[in-house]
Amino acid sequence: MLVFTRKRDETIMIGDGIEVRVLRIGREGVRLGVTAPAEVPVHRREVYDLIRDENRRAAETTRPAQALAAVRARPMRSGGRGD
């Protein structure tokens, strides 16, 4: 891991188009500003991990019989179309 010491308003560059700037240093945390091209996704790690885990679970549990049985046993709402 590359380790930097940065002060407020200082930045690091990653590759061509990615810049991370220290906006504020507080007691509770460091506020960072990330500039990146649109095609580069930038996420909070814990949010990404949560959704990644849910996706993996969904891919494992889409045994069609099980999911369909669950849906059929308790029919979904039919409202809300076309509003």
Add this chain to the structure above:
Amino acid sequence: MTPVTNAHADAEAPRTEIDTPFGRFLVAPHERVRFPSGIPGFEDCREFVLLSPGDLGALSCLQSLAGPPASFLVVDPRHVLPQYRCALGTTDLMRLGAGADTLLLWLAIVSTDEAGRAYANLRAPIVINPERMLGYQVVPHNSLYPLRQPLASD
């Protein structure tokens, strides 16, 4: 998407045969949706097709075509929660090659638990721009919608 039984009818487009948990399908090139960064946990799945076999009812199947085989059941989030609203930022729209007026296709991934109950992920919907056949999964950090919304309405 065409059932395999029609395979002999059209020899023009180079279609790909794929096996899914819901049977075998023929996929034409224009039916492929590109996901440039995959989806979280399936970053190498860069292409999907949306299949709607009749026996799935309101559900569809989002099946990967490139990368590891992955298959998701999906549902229109408004079918689960009629008042569902999710706003996309300019970066999201840019990523989809969409303008503010572009009609987008929204899908919530369905999962089941050990007890067989089904849930829809309303927090991180899949969004597809049909005009560009581009898709990605929104990863919002401040959504109030649940990761597991029960599919049943009581």
